[in-house]
Amino acid sequence: MKNETEYIKLFEENRSLIDNPCATLLNEHRPAAFAKFAAQGFPTIKDEAYRNSNVEKLFATDYGVNLGRVKMGDNPREGFTCDVPNLATRQEFIVNDCYQSEENSNSSLPEGVLLGSLNAYARTHGELLAPYYNALACNGDSIAQFNTTFVQDGMLLYIPRNTELKETIQLVTLLRSNIEMMSNRRLLVILEDGAKANLLVCDHSSNEKATLSTQITEVFLGNNASLNLFELEETGYANNRLAHLFVRQMGYSTFNHSCITLTGGFTRNGAYVSLEGEGAEANLSGLAICDKQQHTDNHTLVEHKVGRCTSNELYKYILDEQSTGVFAGKMHIYPDAQHTASQQTNRNLCLTSCARMYAQPQLEIYADDVKCSHGSTVGQLDESALFYMQQRGIPKDEARHLLMFAFAGEVIDSIGIDALRDRLHILVEKRFRGELNRCKGCALCKQ
């Protein structure tokens, strides 16, 4: 329990330093979260949910934590652009765990939309956010409690009833530090009834020192609301990420999520979706392309709490060198959730004898009138397809690339925004050709 003790001490001794820059809303959730964290400690490989992902050791590094909110570096808007050609986006930045504000940035947004620093809005709109903040994450595991204990800022996106955001919101989280650094971020996304939005979150890094980011995203979708959330991780091998995504969906809402891991160190993405209104639909997909010592773990839990909801999951892994892939997805169908349609697919390619894959697709079903299925495979590239291509004159390496690209393409093709999809196709191709092994500034535009 050495690591826990240090963070317990850090919290107890620096309570005012943590609280001072923060809104009451953030501060009032700390004691309960801290109590849970202190009681449970970090998960170990003896915990079922972490049996193949040793997160305990990640915390062993002596990271710096910017509790005093010292401004790090220059304005990221200068000298750092990150755009997708042909896609109108509105960019927001979080450097490490500090939201970078810009004056009058909200003027072009539709009326009532709130976009900006979570901490700042928690001060000015505390009552609006109170029913949402930590409403889902409070039931999360000890890493989620850890984040609630220490988190000081993040981003808020609030969209009022029947409002549609035409522009895609792009949040760039940038890791910049000269020392080993820990960042604790929080994203809160609230779409009232009938609201619609696209949110693209890109993780970048410009340093070689080890970092550890914990991130909680809480998403609330009202009736008929619709959110497309894209997450793209393109950091370095020393950048570790522990992310939790909690989603609550009301009737006939739609949530599309794509989580693409191109480069990173140790990545754990937890997605926990609760379908609480009839007709809600959740589509989760993930693609991980791993090499070296990369470790990518996607955990999903989709809870069908009411009937007539739909969920689809598609997760694909390509594992090269000594990388490790973990997929654990559970569909939980509650007793009254009749007419549920739920499907989960997990496909994995192991390219070397040192790569490892752990897959756990799970069904927990308490209703009888449901259509649920899952399928999971581990295999290699199709030898007969490779030979067919060679006979047509395509060199073996090229043929392998084409097949891997096709394998990955299924996930990318599910992305509903054309410009982003095209961009991702190019990025994945570059990734296969080894041209993306390190993010230099920004891969989205500099290549």
Place this chain on the structure above:
Amino acid sequence: MENLIEIKNLHASIDGKEILKGINLTVKPGEVHAIMGPNGSGKSTLSNVLVGHPAYTVTEGEVIYKGQDLLALNPEERSHAGIFLSFQYPVEIAGVSMTNFMRAAINAKRQALGEAPLSAGDFLKLMREKRALVNLDSKLANRSVNEGFSGGEKKRNEIFQMAMLEPTLSILDETDSGLDIDALRIVAEGVNKLKRPDTSTLVITHYQRLLDYIKPDIVHVLYNGKIVKTAGPELALELEERGYDWIKNPQ
């Protein structure tokens, strides 16, 4: 150059079992040879060995193609050298579009020959031209390779690729199997349109009917891993009439 391909005493096996037991065959530029034979005689093995399928091992003999040792080349090099196999069972390749697949093939060949890659415009123009040859629907060209194609569409797609790659030696492995009479005619006409005076064709078939459309110069009978009879086109007709038993059990 006298011979396009010269196969000498070729022995080949799969999983330790010898299938080809000494094949001798010479094809000159411009000739059409038919190789016929009962099931299990080694016809498909011969075509697979010529294109370098990794499952087969050549245990003896040699193959000289355009004056060089064919067996020393890897499958893609044989393709670049102008050998094309129309597969009996073309494989489905999910997620790889026909366009991307063909572009990769064409440009790999051009690169091997020291030519610059085709521009996107020229490539698409070429696709359109060649598609017309075999009446291949443009929709099929936008789908994944062979995925969801009917039997006839797969075979037409093979001939379309042959048109794109313009081979010197085309091997048609049971191209007529699974085709109805209309599809057979379209495929065969495609093959004939592509025929040039200097290109050669090996037609591997069980039945005579394909040879009604693609006229062979020479007909061979393959039996038990060896060529047991060679004659003119009249041999195919005789086989159609009498079957293979008289070959198997010579009087």
Place this chain on the structure above:
Amino acid sequence: MKKQSNNIFKKIADKAYEYGFFSSVSTEIIEKGLNEDVIRLISKKKNEPEWMLEFRLTAYRYWLTLEMPTWAHLDIPPIDYQAISYYADPTQKSKKQNSEIDPELMKTFEKLGIPLEERLALSGMAIDAVMDSVSVKTTFKEELKEKGIIFCSMSEAIQEYPDLVRKYLGGVVNYRDNFFAALNSAVFSDGSFVYIPKGVRCPMELSTYFRINAANTGQFERTLIVADDNSYVSYLEGCTAPMRDENQLHAAIVEIIVCENAEVKYSTVQNWYPGDAEGKGGVYNFVTKRGECRGNNSKLSWTQVETGSAITWKYPSCILRGDNSQGEFYSVAVTNNYQQADTGTKMIHLGRNTRSTIISKGISAGKSQNSYRGLVRVSKSADGARNYSQCDSLLLGSLCGAHTFPYMDIHNDSAVIEHEATTSKISEEQLFYCNQRGIGTEEAIGLIVNGYAKEVLNKLPMEFAIEAQKLLSVSLEGSVG
């Protein structure tokens, strides 16, 4: 229609478990409770050698350090291990009188459809009949002996073939394996021992019939099967228990060793008393079954039809150590009323070109919970490993649960692993179609369920398959209203 079904349901509930009778055989039962003295007593009663007592005591001391596992999807009430008697011998009276088997005992097994007189025997089947802690009789022993096959009770094997037993016992399931394995290793009473010598194909099905009779006793049998090089055996296991209001504990171990080119088929029809419609009583079936395909080209096949027990915790597994070895697991698990089952398999691929197949059919009805839990592990050394798993669940009624928890741990890039799972129900249309053709609802369900389970039932030897089919229908009658 609803009302009518409910009536049938009542009728069935009264008669459904036809093996629920109790025989008044005079039985010697030792005091309840578990301590080293009890273990010494069991060992002494069985006249065991010193090494066997040591084996038991080591396991017991280790068991004391353990806690009951909680990871299964089961709600297990606390078990008072001191309230159980660990040894019950129904043959004691006859032994004292130095006579033949108690006629009551013979009657019991006859009533169960298991004739112990060889002249009445089912064709081509040798039987070892075990009641409570003791083997009552083993048939066709002599005939088998001629071929060099050893088929006898475990107690006898310890006396007659101590070297063989010592060589293999605990070699596949170590006493440290899990809580129940440790408990069994400490207190196991009887069971069957099978040895098939090199090159011998066992000419008949070998079968063990387990019966719990005495109250407040646990049954802890231990089975050991060794198939030497180039041999073959098909082994069947059946079980029943009387209807009692209190729960009974059954914690068995089955170990199988399959040598080079040998094949073992192990079939189970498990029909322990499941408890009544209100969930009262029933057997806790906590079993460790594992086989090791030790030799190259060896094959082990588990087939199980699980309809009984209040709670089942059971994962018949294969360790595929030999190159080209094969493991199979075919399972139908039915739960009704308040039954709970957490069952599945482990396929551990260690050798090259090893293959495994898993077909699991879960059927849940009433208020029951039915889980499949399975592991497929491909180690770094297992080049060319293949696995195909298919886990289907059928839900009958809206108050039951069906769950699937597969684990795939793949450490080899040449492995091809496929897992599929689906969930379905019997549709109103299917039932109506049958009704229109004059087939009653109960019968229709039986038909449809048997069709659903056919893939697994087909793997059972003929007599067993018919029995299992009947069992499936009976277990589910009244489950859809």
